[in-house]
Amino acid sequence: MNWNKWNRQTHRWLSIVFTATVAANFAIRAQGTPPDWVTYSPLPPLALLLFSGLYMFVLPYAVRWRGGRAESRADSQPGMRT
Numbered sequence: 001m002n003w004n005k006w007n008r009q010t011h012r013w014l015s016i017v018f019t020a021t022v023a024a025n026f027a028i029r030a031q032g033t034p035p036d037w038v039t040y041s042p043l044p045p046l047a048l049l050l051f052s053g054l055y056m057f058v059l060p061y062a063v064r065w066r067g068g069r070a071e072s073r074a075d076s077q078p079g080m081r082t
């Protein structure tokens with residue numbers, strides 16, 4: 001598996017982990033004030049989502065800066081290749 005694909009898969013799974021921590025926050029908060037580690041548990045996956053997301057955002061531009069092939073310019077989404 002190449003790096004771009006790995007990064008996209010990681011972003012996808014992190015989005016599930018992040019959503020689960022947010023849902024857990026709502027669920028636990030219904031019972032009263034949760035401990036701090038529950039409150040802040042969405043932040044680590046969100047931070048990783050930010051970096052993997054920015055990487056995916058920059059990817060098509062980076063290909064162009066580096067003089068990517070015409071094929072990459074036309075459809076312009078090298079990260080989406082399977």
Ligand code: HEM
Nearest residue numbers: 008011012015016018019046049050052053054056057080
């Ligand atoms: C924190 C900053 C984030 C940035 C900068 C970011 C950026 C991106 C980018 C650039 C893509 C690729 C879009 C494309 O295909 O062209 C993407 C895909 C995606 N993002 Fe994010 N994202 C962020 C956070 C999140 C969060 C919070 C979630 C959900 C909880 C999320 C869920 C997804 C999913 C499910 C995909 C599709 C991945 C796939 O192709 O399987 N992202 N994101």
